[in-house]
Amino acid sequence: MTLNQLRVGQAGRVLSVAPDSPSATLLAALGLLPGTRVLIERLAPLGDPISIRFNGQEFSLRRQDAREVVVQREGPER
Amino acid sequence: MNDAPAGAVRTSALVALIGNPNTGKTTLFNHLTGLRQKIANYPGVTVEKKSGPLRRAPAGCAVEILDLPGAYSLSARSLDERIAVDVLSGVGHRRPDLVVCVVDATNLRRNLFLASQVADLGLPLVLVLNQVDAARKQGLRFDLDRLEAQLGVPVVPTVAKRGEGVDALIDAIHRALREPRRMAPIAWPEAVLEARSRLRAVTPGLTDGDATRLLFDSGGAVARRVATNGGGLEAAIREGREALFKAGLNPGPAEAVLHYAHLDGLLEATIEEGGAMGPAHTESIDRLLLHRCWGTAVFLGVMWAVFQSVYTWSGPLMDGIEALTGRAQALVAPGLAGTPTLQSLVVDGILGGVGGVVVFLPQIFLLFFWIGLLEDTGYMARAAFLMDRLFGWCGLNGKSFVPLLSSYACAIPGVMAARTMEDPKARLTTILMAPFMSCSARLPVYVLLIGAFIEPVSGAAVAGWVLFAMHFVGLAVSLPLAWFFNRVLLRVEPLPFILEMPPYRAPRWRDLLWRMWERGQEFLLRAGTVILAFSVIIWALLYFPRGESLAARETAALIAETAAAAGVAPAEIEARLADGDSELVAALAHRIEGAQVEQSYLGRFGKTVQPLFAPAGFDWKITVSILSSFPAREVIIATLGIIYRLGPEIDEESGSLRERMAAERWAAGPRAGMPVFTIPVVLAIMVFFALCLQCGATVAVIRRELDWRWAAAAFAGMTLLAWIGAVVTYQFGARWFA
Structure with missing residues (x-):
């Protein structure tokens, strides 16, 4: 599944990112690399963009940008 | 590489300051340079280039500090990042001798990614570990000696907002210019x-x-x-x-993967994480401020305050400036009475023009105060998050909201506010849309026309609704236009809109006020000169050529008309005029003034092009008034006053102007004897004003923010659009009301 398919409060682990996507490259530069755990923090009032948390930092991104990141769903952190 | 050999004496050095957004880089820049900064543009682009001399330079060596735009990486494609790469490679610019990389101590690993990329370009580095106080509060402990040893470059801890560590940083810059050190190189596969x-x-x-x-x-x-x-x-x-x-290696994230692996090795055992995790208060504030309902409510409240301050609270200050301009004009005028042309140039052209520039300062200051506050506290990113969906579909983004909202007060601060946007295409679209928002200078025109023609016929309720609707004409036209150009015609790929939601912080007041001051200063120096030139040109078009026989002709006509109306001998009126009867003298002055405008270059031009505006139902007087209001739309009221021989000192509430306009009849042509100002004509004029870029100051600011081609295109495009809008309104209206 891709990052935009996770629901609010759900977490995932990054499996891979699209090779030729500016948004995925920027997210990787910010530390969203394969293996990174990411949490969907909240949605904007109109459902887009979404806000995600990884490595202790929060970013807002549009759903179409989130589509470039493939994740595996993970259970809640203990 | 280009470092001086050991022991050689440098006479000048360039130090580039780079760092992620929100690291306190600009605060540090202010500390390093004091207030002797230069603001220019990078060649060919409108990205701001700030530089200044280092406050305490080594003896015999001038050190220039260059503040590069904030960037997360050198790999993204935004204009800011491209400029950073070009400067660091020495393209179109002297190559920096040293790079000072400012990193946020609370998020060291991510911030070092940029430093690692810079190091790979082969440049010597000094690392500034800023906000160490906040990091300590979060329980982070740094082993600075080990960090310095492993990274291979000097590491200077600072708290920029309190100026702590700045002296140590300057010393480190001195040392690094003598003995440049490079960061431990990444081992590429x-x-x-x-x-x-x-x-x-x-x-x-x-x-x-x-x-x-x-x-x-x-x-x-x-x-x-x-x-x-x-x-x-x-x-x-x-x-x-x-x-x-x-x-x-997936080539997309490969660079990041390799750099982060490299950094993880270098950072090993340098940071100790204490118990406290992250800035917890930020999360609880966000639960409220980003809440579906409460968050939107707070957002609307904040925006209301921003709008009110630009729209209403700046009023007294603007009135004060206008009063001062008036006083200066009254003070200077008598001294130049001997040379009427010079007097008119100085009083109306120059002083009027300067006043017309300075009058925007309160709005610019207030808006940039708010923008500084919203950005410094971290709320701007939240506002953009809340609003992005509303704007994304037509090529704008969440950051367009503040510029467009403030354009409802005045497009000038609005266009300048678009600087907060990183995506150049979205910024361009926002700037071009700003003049469509119904600014406060359009209001008097609406009030005059609605009050004079719609309210008496349709009542106050309808008048109120028309006034309300007029405020959305520009928005309703420009949003689909933006969508058409961005998504249909040019098929612009939207840049990723990825925005950091930084922890909430207290604003840094000194920096905030300084940035606000900078904006105002820049407006005065860069746009102000162009606005002044416009003002003088329009003055000349209205002043020349002088009609020599005007005064005699108008005097004779006034005497004859007044005598006939009062049923007395012309000689009696002539005598009263000679005695200085104030009513008659004023009436005569207004007549001469009106006749002068009528035969000025602009008046002649208006009469010539009137056929162009005939499909919108405009007569030559409306045409001349509209032409004269191209430098500033509110001028139309004064021009109407002059043309209708009432003098320029009237306002939109003036009963005499309303009566005079309502009584105006076509002198000739198919509609001879019929009123000029019918409902369709009035609506057409208002639509014209809603869509037209009749503001020399906005044109000058667009030229400043983009370039003169965009300014010219915006002006031509909006004028054409306004004409089409007015013609369509009139033609439909004339059939509807027929």
Whole structure:
């Protein structure tokens, strides 16, 4: 599944990112690399963009940008 | 590389300051340079270039500090990042001798990614660990000696907002200029090294660092700089990326993966994480401020305050400036009474023009105060998050909200506020949309026309609704237009809109006020001169040519008309005029003034082009009034006053102007004897004002923010659109009300 398919409060682990996507490259530069755990923090009032948390930092991104990141769903952190 | 050999004496040095957004880089820049900063543009682009001399330079060496735009990485394609890469590679600019990289201590690993990329370009580095106080509060402990040893470059801890560590940083810069040190180099895998040497083989003069950039960002700065027309280079890039893929590296995130792995090695055992985790207060504030309902409510409240301050609270200050302008004009006028042309040039052209520039300052100051506050506290990113969906569909983004909202007060601060936007296409669209928002200068025109023609016929309720609707005409036209150009015509790929939600912080007041002051100063110096020139040109078009016989003709006509109306002998009126009867003298002055405007260059031009405006139902008086209001739309009221021989000192509430307009009849033509101002004509005039860029100051500011071609295109496009809107309104209206 891709990052935009996770629901609010759900977490995932990054499996891979699209090779030729500016948004995925920027997210990787910010530390969203394969293996990174990411949490969907909240949605904007109109459902887009979404806000995600990884490595202790929060970013807002549009759903179409989130589509470039493939994740595996993970259970809640203990 | 370009460092001076050991022991050689430098006489000048360039130090580039780089860092992620929100690291306190600009605060540090202010500390390093004091207040002696220069603001210019990078050649060919409108990205601001700030530089200044180092406050305490080493003896005999002038050190220039260059504040590069904030960036997360050198790989993304935004204009800011491209400029950073070009400057660091010494393109179109002296290559920096040293790079000072400011990193946020609370998020060291991510911030060091940029430093690692900079180091790979082969530049010596000093690392500034800013906000160490906040990091300590979060329980982070740094082993600075170990960090310095492992990274291989000097590390200076600072708290920029309190000026702590600035002296140590200056000392470190001095030392680093004498003995430059480079960060521990990343060990690129074989596939990268091979691809790089292949790139260098087909491109003479390419450095290793540039080759890395070329390999990893196909659309980045280096790719733009190095002509990729020869198939050799493109093929080499493609082959290199394929080789990476075969070596098990996805070329998209490969650079980040390798740099982060490198950094994880360097950072080992340098940071100790205490118990406290992250800035917890930020999360609880966000639960409220980003809440579906409460968050939107707070957002609307904040925006209301921003709007009110620009729209209403700036009023007294603007009135004060206008009063001062008036006083200055009254003070200077008598001294120049002997030379009427000079008097009119100085009083109406120059003083009026200067007043017309300065009057915008309160709005610019207030808006940039708010923007500074919203950005410093971290709320701006939240506002953009809340609003992005509303604007994304037509090529704008969440950051367009503040510029467009403030354009409802005045497009000038609105256009300037678009600087907060990183995406150049979205910024361009926002700037071009700003003048469509119904600014406060349109209000008097609406009030005059609605009050004079719609309210008496349709009542106060309808009048209120028309006034309300007029405020959305520009928005309703420009949003689909933006969508059409961005998504249909140009098919612009939207840049990723990825925005950091920084922890909430207290604003840094000194910096905030300083930035606000800078904006005002810049407006005065850069746009103000152009606005002044417009003002003088329009003055000349209305003042020349002087009609020699005007005064005699108008005096005779006034005497004859007044005598006939009062049923007395003309000689009696003549005597009263000679005695200085104030009513008659004023009436005569207004008549002469009106006649002068009528036969001025602008008046003649208006009469000539009136047929162009005939399809919108405009007579020559409306046409001249509209033409004269191109430098500033509110001028139309004064021009109407002059043309209708009431003098310029009237306002939109003036009963005499309303009566005079309502009584106006077509003198000739098919509609001879019928009223000029019918409902369709009034609506057409208002639509024209809603859509037209009748504001020299906005044109000047667009030229300043983009370039003169965009300013000219915006002006021509909006004028055409306004004409079409007015004609369509009139033609439909005339059939509807017939």
